[in-house]
Amino acid sequence: MKRTKRSLALTWLACVSLVLSLCCGILVTDKASAKNDRRNRAERRHRKVASDLREHSRREPRANGLKVILQLNDQPSTELRALLRSNGVSVRKQFKHFNTLALELPASVIESLGSFSEVEFVSVDSEVRSLGGHVARTSGADNVRSLGTSGPLDGAGVGIAIVDSGIYPDHVSFLEAGTSRSRIVKSVDFTGEGRTDDPYGHGTHVASAAAGNGLVSGGKYVGIAPKANIINLRVLNSQGVGSVSGLLSALDWLMSNRDNYNIRVVNMSLGMPAINSYKNDPICLASRRLVDAGVVVFAAAGNNGKNGAGEKTYGHVHSPGIDPSVITVGAVDTKGTNGRDDDSIATYSSRGPTRSSLTDEIGVKHYD
Incomplete structure (x- = not known):
């Protein structure tokens, strides 16, 4: 009888341990997955902004009136349209054949542009x-x-x-x-x-x-x-x-x-x-x-x-x-x-x- 009770107890403990380990594994996996998702999102935002423009916005984060070229891969979303109508942002030109805009905006907005899925690339309106x-x-x-x-x-x-x-x-x-x-x-x-x-x-x-x-x-x-x-x-x-x-x-x-x-x-x-x-x-x-x-x-x-x-x-x-x-x-x-x-x-x-x-x-x- 004692052996039977002990066996049941061991079985119960093993089951609890297995459940706990699975739960912990799920939590660890979820955390790792969330971390990877954040890293991937940051990487995608990073790749959408030209290196010289990104460096300029970091060096002078409060600068206003930056002239940039915004390339799109789809129609602007409601959220992006709202950003383009916000204070300090102006659409200077539109190039209908290239789905591209010329903008003037503050440096603080640069990184956020990369978070929109319809944004393909942002670069400086450079001198030619x-x-x-x-x-x-x-x-x-x-x-x-x-x-x-x-x-x-x-x-x-x-x-x-x-x-x-x-x-x-x-x-x-x-x-x-x-x-x-x-x-x-x-x-x-x-x-x-x-x-x-x-x-x-x-x-x-x-x-x-x-x-x-x-x-x-x-x-x-x-x-x-x-x-x-x-x-x-x-x-x-x-x-x-x-x-x-x-x-x-x-x-x-x-x-x-x-x-x-x-x-x-x-x-x-x-x-x-x-x-x-x-x-x-x-x-x-x-x-x-x-x-x-x-x-x-x-x-x-x-x-x-x-x-x-x-x-x-x-x-x-x-x-x-x-x-x-x-x-x-x-x-x-x-x-x-x-x-x-x-x-x-x-x-x-x-x-x-x-x-x-x-x-x-x-x-x-x-x-x-």
Whole structure:
């Protein structure tokens, strides 16, 4: 009888121990799971904010009037709309083709933006600057013009968008051959200065290299596509400086109007430091949308091929030149000859590899 009671007691104790251990295990598992969930949420918020913007908001948490680019992957929720209407936050621009907003807001709001599921990425509305052609003969353009099956490959009927500092409209290089008609068929200003000419001078030079008729030089410096129509989209101001939001406005306009002007080529001899991965960079993503729509996009590599000591450097290709869908162009030293056997990369031209990156929650950079 005593043995039976003792057996029952041991059985009861074993059952209680098992239940307690299971409960404790569940509690420990729940705590670990909750901790992992919090860590994962923090990591997701972290990855949605560009590293330079995150650092700026931490360094100056009370700063107001930060200009940022907010990319969305869905329609804004009621909660996000409420935040965007709160004090200190203003929506400066909307880019309908890219589901992206340009905002001005206090630094204290930055981290909270990352908590919204519809927010894809938040980055600085950075400065965009001009980046500094030789003759059609040394580039090979003269050789391929005769290869067209239905006539010369001279750009006739094709629209080329020059996204730059504007174009001097009265320059004879942009006249249709034998007429007084300008081939600049559309000009739009995105700088806010209310002008589309070229006080800075860079865009006129770029447009001539792309589509100049060679009249001034007697045909020695003819553009690559001398009969193409030119669409002048001014995104750099009188000092040669623009912004990501201004450039996005021009690319958004292109998405809406590319068919109206048969725009087949976009040239951006400009850029900004490649801080964010091309997978998140708003200009890269917008450029890719244009490529997907059938537009060929060119961008400058940059002018950071050597350091202050004159030493060759690598990994300083600018955005949007870092995007794989963009044709990125460096500078060539032709030695003043038409042959290409003596050509070399100009010392100042930026070289690869691309060094844009994602930064994880512990500060480790993952390069593209």
